[in-house]
Amino acid sequence: MFAVYAAEPQPESPLDALRVGERPDPEVPDGWVSVSVRAASLNMHDLWTLRGVGIKAEQFPMILGCDGAGVLADGSEVVLHGVIGDTSHGDETFDPKRSLLTEKYQGTFADKVAVPARNVLPKPRSLSFGEAACMGTAWLTAYRMLFTRSGLRPGQTMLVQGASGGVSTALVSLGKAAGMRVWVTGRTEEKRALAVSLGADEAFESGARLPERVDAVFETVGKATWGHSMKSLKPGGAIVVSGATSGPDAGADLQRLFFMQIRVIGSMMGNRDELADLLAFCDLKGLRPTIGSELPMTEAKTGFEQMLAGETAGKIVFTR
CATH class of the missing domain: 3.40.50.720 (NAD(P)-binding Rossmann-like Domain)
Structure with a gap:
């Protein structure tokens, strides 16, 4: 499948690690689902991944992207929650072994991504895929x-x-x-x-x-x-x-x-319940994220260059 990924850690020149090309389809364990990605947003975390921060060298290559929105096999439109952790702590962000997509698990800058079934939430009709893709991280x-x-x-x-x-x-x-x-x-x-x-x-x-x-x-x-x-x-x-x-x-x-x-x-990210409340609040109040740049994933390098240079005016979104 098509993907935007980090080939290896590059602490000093992160964009040298950026690749656009083919990667294997994700494996889907029991209790997980495959999501066909329609849009995903760029975050500073993706630059840290390119630098090798928060990820072990042996985990490369790593598909980038912490959040996104897409479609399940049955056609349901969903928003992705990027924190994967043990909910026995009550709040998965307090799990000391929690992980974000792109730290241990492959990310969303691809045709498909696999996540636990609890990590997909219904996408409000009021949000486009690009707008919904901004919800899960920023x-x-x-x-x-x-x-x-x-x-x-x-x-x-x-x-x-x-x-x-x-x-x-x-x-x-x-x-x-x-x-x-x-x-x-x-x-x-x-x-x-x-x-x-x-x-x-x-x-x-x-x-x-x-x-x-x-x-x-x-x-x-x-x-x-x-x-x-x-x-x-x-x-x-x-x-x-x-x-x-x-x-x-x-x-x-x-x-x-x-x-x-x-x-x-x-404060670190948020939990699934907070994401559900956020989506409901935005739907109720008519709130929309500010998208400063929307690019096809094939042009991901341009988006990374904009973020690295501080040329942001809202979210940078990649679409498929």
Whole structure:
């Protein structure tokens, strides 16, 4: 079958590991299903896989793609949940042996993908395959950060660091729909304008002094924005962290942390129930992900180049 895959780990030049070609059809164990992929979205996790982060060398070649949407053998249209773990923990994201597609199991940038039967959910008719393909990673991550982890209430003020990535644009849309006052930062006027068009109440230059302190900051950037995030919070406020694209070695500023009683909360993806709730919420509110670029999978390298260069304005989606 056709697939977009990582041939080997390339820590310094990840795109050198990218291949577009033929791979074997997936094996489908008992309790699993095969999904014919119609669309899948690109995530930073795919670049980490190309670099060899979170995957052992002997697991290459690895088909890329953490999420997607497609069709079952009976014609049912489905959205994929990319976290595979033991549900005896109550929440599969807390399973210490959990895995994402592309870490242990082959991913979605292919004609077909095999996943556990519980990892497919009905696709709302209101979402296209391309839109639904954005739900399982970026939007699910944003949903968990906001609704499960942050403790925010409608009417409070949230700051999203970085205005144009997949998780950031999802946070803006979800926060606005939930009744938050949404502020964002962005490096360029174009990216700030995108956030405002999605419903952000205010957009500021990166590192700018804010008119007042906020109740929570949503962090996916890391080192480049951490100091600003800490200084932007009210006493007792929270930083919810789900990534560190600019590097993880941020200065902790422990004195401010304890003096202001700031809460630092980690968040990773989301569970199946949260994905079901997210799909229902988007259907109810008429929310749609922002797709900045939609490309056939045969042109996957172009999408990876855009992400590597930071030329994102929403999600990059690959279609079959």
